Amino acid sequence: MELHTGELRRAGVLVHLPPQPYKVLVLLASRSGQLITREEIRQVIWGNDTFVDFEHGLNFAIKKIRDALGDDAESPRFIQTLPRRGYRFIAQVRLSGPPVRTGSPAIESSHASAQTAVQETTQIPRRVDTRPSISARHRLYASVLLGALILTAVIVFAVDPAGLRYRTLAALHLEKSQAQPHIDSIAVLPLENLSGDPEQEYFADGLTDTLITNLGQVLTMRVISRASVLRYKRGKTPLPEIARELNVDAVVEGTVLRAGNKVRISVQLLNARTDRHLWAETYERNLEDVIVLERQMALAIAHEISGRLNPGQEMHLNSGRPVNPHAYDAYVRGRVLFGERTAETETNARSYFEEALRADPNFAPAYSGLADFYSVSWHTTSDFPLAEQYARKSIALDPDLAEGHASLGIAQLGQHKFIDAETELKKAIELNSNYAMAHHLMADYWMDMGRITDALAENDRARQLDPFSFPINFMRGGILAYSGDTERAVQQLQFVSSINPQSPSPHELLALVYWINGKVPAALIEEKQIGALGHDPQLINDADRIARVYSKSGLHSALREDILLRENAHARTSHGDQMTHGFYTSISIASQYAILGDRDRTLHWINEAMHEELDHSPEDLMCAPQFSFVRSDPRFQAILRTFGLPLR
Structure with missing residues (x-):
C-alpha cells in the first residue's frame, strides 16, 4: 500500500479501492492483529459530522476491501469479523520505504510522536526496566505502528487480481515534483454509484454527462463525449487500452455517493497511457448546490491540466446558480433515458423533462430536452415548430447554453x-467546441446542402469527440455511400451494426448500397435481417419472393417486383398500418425507381416524399448517387426551389 500515491498494488498490478474503503483498510492494517471496534472506525474515518448512514457505509467499505483482496467473510485470510464488535486485520504486514508526508494534521501529529518514541526507546539500555504502564505501552505500540505505516507501508497480499484493471480512488494528492504529462485529449469515465441503490445510477450518469459538458466548454483540447465512454461502465478494460481505443492522453474517473439531500463526489485525474495518478479531490455539498459543485470540479480539473483559464472561462464555471433539486433530478433522469433511444425510454424522458419544468419553470436545460424530444426522437412523429418554441425558451433563459442553440438548429433544419x-x-460549436452532437448536426446540414466533402470533415470532428456514437458513425456510413466509396461504406456500416446490433438502420442502408451496386442476394440478406429485428414477417416473405424472381429473371425483374411490394406496403401504411422500418417510405420507392432508371416515377415519388414525410431530410436528394440522373431535370429543380434547397 503506497500512501504517497494512494495505490494498492501487488507486483505492479493496481487493485481498485474507492477512497473510503481505502482509508478503512489503512486503519485496520496499521493495527494488524488488533480488534478495531466499529465505533472507533466511525470516529477515525467518518467523524461526527458526516451525513452518510454509517452502518451502510462501513458494510459497503468492508465488502469492497474483501472484493479487492479476494477475501471471504466465512474463511477470512485478511479481515476477520467479530460480530457486533468490529474487525481485525489478520494478514502479515511488512513495513518498508522512505517517509511520506500525508498532508493530514492529525496523521502528521501521530507521525511525529512515533518518530520521537522510536528515538527514545533505542537510547535506553536493555537491562534497565523503564517500561511504561500497560495502557501507555499499548498507546505507544499503536502510535509506533500507525506512524510507521503512515511513513511507508506495503502490505504483502496473497491475492492474484487475474490481470484485471484496478485503481484506487485516493483523496491524497501526488507530490507536485512529479512531471506533468502533456495532455491534448481527455475522457471522463462513468462515475461509479456508491449508494448501493440501482435507482441512483441515473444520478451518477447525469453527473458524468454534466462534467463532460463543463470540461468541453472550457478546455480547448478534445473531450470525449458520454456515448463513447459509457461502454466502459463497470468494465475492467485496462486504462492503456482505453487510451488507445479513445485516443486520449488522460482520463477522469470517480465515485458518487448521494444520501438524502447531500452528495459527495470523489474524482481523480490519471495519465491514460501509464495509469499514473496526477490529481485527486473529494467534494461534498447539498443537492441544491450540485451545479456549483460540478463547475468547481471542472474548474479544478481544467486548472490541473491547462493552468490558468481565460477570464471568460473562469466566469462561465463560476456563474452557476443554485438549482432546484427536484428539477435537476428529473432532468438528469430524462437525459439518461432519452439517450437509450427506445420508444418507451423516449416517452419516459419527455415525462421527466416536463416534471423538471413543473418543479422549476426557469430550468433552461429541460426546455432543450423537450425540444430534442419533439425534433430528433426516433420513435415519435416530429413536431418541429413546437421543438423550436422549446429551444427558444431554453436560450432565453440561458443564452450561453450550447445545447439550447443546437436544439434550435435541429428544429430549424427540420423545417428547412x-x-x-x-x-x-x-x-453551439462556438459555445462548446467539444459538443459532438453539434458537429454531427452540422455535418447533416452540409449533406442537406449537397456538400459531401464539408460533411465528411465535420463528421470527422464529431467522431474524434465521440468515436463510438451510433448516429455519428451511421452518418459516416451514409456519407461514404453517397460519395461512391462502396467498400469503405460497407465496412463502416458493419461497424455501426456492431455498436447497436438491435438497430435495423445500418441494414437498411447496407441493403440500399447493395441494390445500387446490383448485388441483389446481399441486399435481400440485409432486408431479411431487418424483418427479423423488427418482427416483420411480411418483409421476410417479400425478400424470399424477390429472391425467387431474381433467380429466375435477373436484376431488372427483381427490381420491379421489389417496387411493387413496396408500393403495396406503402398503401397499407397510408391507411394506418404501423411501419417499423424505412423500407416502405416514399423516398425508398423513389430510390428503387431511380436504380431502375425510370425518370418520371422517380420524380413522382420524390415529390411525394417531400410533401408526405414532413421530417424527411433532403440529404439523399442532394447527395445520393442513384438520383444523379434526375438532378438536371427542371422538375427536380422546381422541388429544390419549393423547399429552399440550393439548385444542383
Missing part, C-alpha cells in the same frame, strides 16, 4: 430553415 439552422449550429 437552412440559413437560420447554420447560424444556430455554428453558435
